[in-house]
Structures are given as C-alpha cells and as structure tokens.
Amino acid sequence: MTKQKLVIVGNGMAPGRMLEHLFTLAPDAYDVTIFNAEPRVNYNRLMLSPVLSGEKTYEDIITHDDAWYASNGITLHKSAKVSGIDREAKTVTSENGITASYDKLVIATGSSPFIIPLPGKDLDGVLTYRDLDDVDKMLAAAKAGGRAIVIGGGLLGLEAAAGLKMQGMEVTVLHLMPTLMERQLDPAAGYLLEAEFVRRGIEVRTKANSHEILGTEDGKVRGIKLDDGTIIEASIIVMAVGIRPSTDLAKASGLDVNRGIIVGDDMRTSDPDIFSLGECVEHRSMCYGLVAPLYEMAEVIAANLTGAAATYTGSVTATKLKVTGVDLYSAGDFAEGEGREEIVLRDGAAGIYKRLVLKDNRIIGAVLYGETSDGPWFFDMLKKGTDVSAMRDTLIFGQAYQGGEPLDPTAAVAALPDDAEICGCNGVCKGKIVTAIKDKGLTSLDDVRAHTKASASCGTCTGLVEKLMVATLGDAFNPQAVKPVCGCTHHSHDEVRRLIKAKGLKTIAAVMQELEWTTSQGCAKCRPALNYYLVCDWPDEYADDYQSRFINERVHANIQKDGTYSVVPRMWGGMTSSKELRAIADVVDKYNIPAVKCTGGQRIDMLGIKKEDLPGVWEDLGKAGFVSGQAYAKGLRTVKTCVGSDWCRFGTQDSTGLGIKLEKFMWGSWTPAKLKLAVSGCPRNCAEATCKDIGIICVDSGYEIHFAGAAGLDIKGTEVLGLVKTEEEALEHVVALAQMYREQGHYLERIYKWAKRIGVDEIRRQIMDDADKRTAYFDRFVFSQKFAQVDPWSERVSGKDKHEFKPMATLSLEAAE
C-alpha cells in the first residue's frame, strides 16, 4: 500500500503535537510535508517570555529539532510561506515556488498580533510579541536602553513588560481598562498584580487610551501621545492587545471563514480533506489563544487522520502568568451575578488573595494570587461540577484542609484521584503519569517530560509532577537533581550565572537579595563562588570582595597545616637565571625559611613562612624582579615548557618562547578552578602537555591545541581542540578557550569537567569554527586583563591590606595591670 500524502501549513506547537500523536497511532500512514513561514524548527512559544527575560535561551525551548524531522522522514520547508491552495488539483504552492500535492491537508496558520490602527503604527520601533523574531528585536532594543511602552495589560503584555524590565529598560504599561488582565482577574487580584509590577519599577497606567505614536524625522519611534494629551518618550512600543486568527489563506481558497476558519467537531473545515487546528480556527463560535485547547484539537485530528471518528467538544481554560516571582491562577467565570456566591480569603501581609465563585454549590470560577498550589484542585472540581457543599467552610483553605488531619503536600498529591489533571497545557492526568513512571521505570523529571509531556510546556506544574514522583517512587526520586550551589539557595550554578547577567546583578548583596538567598551573608561555599562570578562578568565594575575569598587568595600565599604560608614566585615558562636564584637564596637565609622545593610546574616553592614575614619576603623578591606565581589561585597557575627548538635536536617550534608569551598574556586572570598550561616542542611531549588543563604540542606544520586533561584526583588524557599554523593563532585560540571556560564554568569545576558537561564538539565548534565567537571571547579576556594584571605582592608591599599581616595588639599582662 502506498503512503498517503499529508501536507501541513504552519509549524507551530499545535501541528507539532498533532504529528507526535499521529506517529504514535500510525507511524507509516503518511508522507509528511510541512511548510513553515518562519526560518526555523518547532519551538515552545509559551516560553518566549523566559527567553526575553534572559532566564532561558532559544536552544532551551526547541521542542522538535532538525534531527526529529529527519528521523520521522518529514520534509520541512523553512521560510516557505504558502501562497495558494488548489483544492481541485489538491496541491499547495509556496511563495518561493515549491508545490506539493496532498491527500489530506492541515491548515495551522495560527494567529497574528492585532495592530491598533493608530497614526504612526508603521514607524520603526513599533513591535509585536508573537515569535522569536519579535523577541530578538526587543532584546536588540533593550541593549540600546531607554524606555519601552507596552500597550496592553493582558497576559502577553505583562510578560513582555517584565522581560524588558529585566533586560534593563525603563518600562511603561498602558492599559485601556481600569485593572490589569481584566479578562482573567477580578479587580482585587488586578490591583495586587499592578502593585507588584509597580514594586518592580514598572510604570502602569490604566484607563490609558493611546492617541498617536510619535516619530522622528527619519521614521523611528520617539514616544506616544495619549488621548488626555500626555506624551511619554520611548524608544520602542510593543503592541500586545490581542491576536486575530490568520485566515487569509483559507479565505482565498474558498473555505468557510467567520472570525476564524470554521471547523466541526471532527476538526474538518468545509472541505472534508482539509483539517484545521490551533489559533486560526473557530469551533462552536469560540476562538482559543491558550495552548491546552490546541493540544486537545491535535489529538482529535491525529485520530481522525487514521480513520477514527474522534470529536472535539470545546475546552474550559485556566490561565497562569509566566513572570518569575508572580503567582497567579485563574479559571472559569468570576463575574458577580444572580444566584452566585463567593468565598474570599485575603492575607494582606503575605500578599495572598483567593476567591472562589460558586453557583448551586459548584465552583464556576477561581482567582488565586500569591499562593496558587490549589489551582489545579479547584479547576478539577470546576470541570467536573463537583458539589462542594460538604466542604464549603474549609474549601478556600485548599485541599490540605479537607477532612481529617492536614495533609503534607506530597500526601495531598497522592490523594488526588487518577483522573485529576496535573498538566493543564498538555492535558495529562495523574493516572497517566503514575502509570508511565511505574511501567517505564522513569526516575527523572526529564524522563517524565519526555514520556508524558507533563510539565513540558509552560513548566508551572513542575512542582506537582515532582511531588507525584516522590509519592510514586519514594526516596528513589531526588527532586534536587539540579544541585544547588549550597544550602543557602535552591539555584544551581548555571542559574546563578545566568541570572547575574540577565538581571545585571553587580554585588554579592544584590545577588543574595534578588535570588532570595536563605541566609543573610551566605557561607564559605557560595560567597567565593559569587565573588568569582562577579569578578568574571563585571571586570571593570565589580569591586573584589576580599572577605569572600579563601585565605590563600586573600593573602596571596598558600596556607599550610601549621598556619604558616608558602610562597611561589613566577618563573616565566620555567626559565630562571643566576640573579633570580641568588635572590631566592638570600630571601631563604634572611627569613630563616625552613624548606625550599621544586614544584611540578617548574618553579621554586618556599615553605614555612610566618604570615608577618610575607610582606618582607615579597619586597625582597620584588626587588629581584619577581611577581606572584599565583600558585594559590583559582586562576592561571603555571605554563610548563620544554626547551624546544632553542636547544633540543627534536624541537619543531619555540615551545619555551610560546609558553612565556602565554604566561605573560594570561597571568593574573581568575578562572573557575586552577588552570595549568604546558607547551611541548614536539610530540615526545616532555612538558607533559597532554594531561594539562590546556596543552600545546608543537609539530612541523604548526601547533596542536589540547585541553581538558587531568592528572590529579582523576587521570585523563587531553582532547584535541584543533591544529593552527602560527604562534599568534595558537595564542588567540588558547585565550578564547580560557575565556569561554571562565564565562561558563561552575566555581571549582576544572576545565575537564566543564568540557564533559558542555561537550567537546560544542567547544570545538565555538573556538575553532566560529571566528566571530572566538574573537569576541578573546576581546573579553583582553578587556578583563586590564583590571586583573596587577601584581598582588607589590600592592601589598606598598601597604594594601596591612591589617592582614600585623597583629592588632601584642599584650603583656604585667603592663595591662
């Protein structure tokens, strides 16, 4: 039997979901061709807001990558907008001239943002908020700074406003109605929401009617004029006032179209071979803009494509706002009216507001603000029409207070019926998740997401899914699989690093405040980590906090078991001279230094120095030209070399010279963990470069760059980054690699562990193949070195941090009495 041809117009979330169902039901029924007007694969549009705010990246929100299309044999035409459908010949044709014939066609053209027909709406800088291109434009505008005006105080508008604020713009929200999100929230919750936005420094103007968008002479936005004559200056204006179904194609093809493309309960349009789903359709006079109904439609079409007779009968929807730190949930109808009663709970201090609207002892509407964990429970009863008269008195307090002893949160989830909905976006009920966990032996959140889709869209039910996993798996499930930095926070190193940049946090106090540290001053684990991240990310602005550095980095020497210190001066590339050796000998004699040792990094270590003697030792070493070897630092340590082509009969290049150049270029830089380099002059590798953090093996044709070796707790040979021809290129590549590691590594994570986490291929791609990225890393390293290359020893010899090296007082009891 030959396969039928299925053509899909549009590549949003709805058709992606439909195909998943189809491939599960009948993997070989259709040859699938997709036309996508956007130039990319399928991504999770619900997650645009976290991308805008910087909390996620585009890569994080891809739902179907190129490999998925390939492995399912789908032909995907990107940047191919369909211009016409020939229903007689059963073909579709795109603007760029691709024609495909179909047996069945699915139209999923989605919706487009509604543009208010104001004068000036076409000016450069008037944006909408719909796809990734819009986000990119907003991020570009945010870089330039200034004020953004968001027209529309609904779900999308508020998410855009919060995101732009996090990107550092001044933001004003203009909303026509008296309170925010009036379609989902009652005035009281709207007020709390407005107060929260104002607290974040976002200006909110309700009852604001826009009159005209003002432009500059060269056609750029410069502000907006309201009906009352107020003028607000702005560099961008984001219109987020609603969407309208995209129906042009369907209309031109002669299908029945009203507000949206009209479909029946079987999701067929007026042409039985053409289905439609998503935000472009109108079903029983309703158009939907939320994801849950679209997914229900997707399931119905997939079934009908395989010859079943499934029907869709409409959806009741619930809403959550995806702004970090704002908990808000609403469902159903909550207007006041005849025969309706309400139950309200307010806790002003905690910022909690809950309201349930009942009719005939059944919940018909729910608004929760500040504490939303009972949302799905209320929504479940709302959809089922559960009679709540028996629990009316305690209903508002939530599920934990119903009957008997209060339940702990896990027990509350365990007590839910099997058909209770956990994930609203994907319509996944409890029973399905529990069955998947048991039957497939799932142990991680990612597994559950992959198998059931629960919490895979907007992610707000993640907590519920985790509790369900705890209830099902017991101790076998560890919800903290993402390890927090330390006990002071629930954030992982990655999250902390990303948020420091996204929120522009530039002091340890700001990080702890904004990321809600649970201790007032952190601990000995997180403070040094935060100090490093801030030094690395804001080299010119952040003032290094010495009290957050481990003692070795605070006094620039290595503490020993008896409280004395060891001192290692730099010997560039391992080269030294009689003058230097004589100076070291003199220092050892003068300060009675008990032990002198050669290190593994080709330098000399003086051990057993009393702390009070450190400045004197450094002063004498400094006079001989020595600087700190930073043998104590989470930073560049040593560059080990062999004698190379200067002396060795096998040497192919000047390995000593390159080692010295690298060390002189990179000394003083702080890194997540210690960074040791080596340069060998030939593949005999006398400098042991193939077990270093970064190593270079010189060969006749150039320089082979290695990295991610280890010879400590773990033993591991290096990975090859690539071969370059000249010494300059070798230096540029090594420096760029070091900077990439500096920017992405977790504190105390050696380069080989970082490389394992990121992937050697990805590092190679960025450093070897992407010249722009490489140059950018290199430039950022050079910039940061301006502030890092100060010899800490000479600073202290000239008086810095004197208090570190002298007792505060020396008491003699006789004198005191």
Place this chain on the structure above:
Amino acid sequence: MNVMSQTWVAIGDLTDIPILGARCVKNGDMTIAVFRTTDDQVFAVEDKCPHKNGPLSQGIVHDNCVTCPLHNWVISLETGQAQGADEGQVRSFPVKMDGETILLGLR
C-alpha cells in the same frame, strides 16, 4: 587583689578590623582572633580550631560563624561550639565596647 576578676584590656578600634574579617591579638604564647560581623558585633576566640588547630582568624566569616581555612569546620563565634555534625569547642573571650574602642576580657 583582683585575682579572680575580669581584666578589660583595650586592644584597638572597631575600624581596625575589616567587616566580616578578623585580626589577631598576641597574648603571650596564645593568639586570640577578634572578629567583626556586618552589624558591627565583635567576638573573640582563641585562634585555634578544635579540629586540627587551624588559624580561625584566616577563615571566611558568615552569620556569626567562621569557617576554618584548613578543613572547613564551622565554628560559632558566639559560643565557640563547632556547628553541624562536628564536635568541639574553642575557648571564647568576652568583649565589650567603650565607644569605638574594643575591650577584651581576660582572666
């Protein structure tokens, strides 16, 4: 006279100690570490971790505790007690302020 009573010795000014830092006071053979917290409280303990005699004055100070630089024991500055699972206590000394001057109580 005064054999058993407290002797208060001026050891320096509050500003001699960095916030979240420590200075040492030599008292014969003993070293006493004097700490200053973010809210300008001052604590004094012997500069000797109950674990392996690490110099507590060199540790990181947080929430009225110090983490020893040698093996990360956390010691309460208020009581001298080791925190968490570790057991041990370091000798602590009373401190009082006379204006900006720190007075250390010795016996």
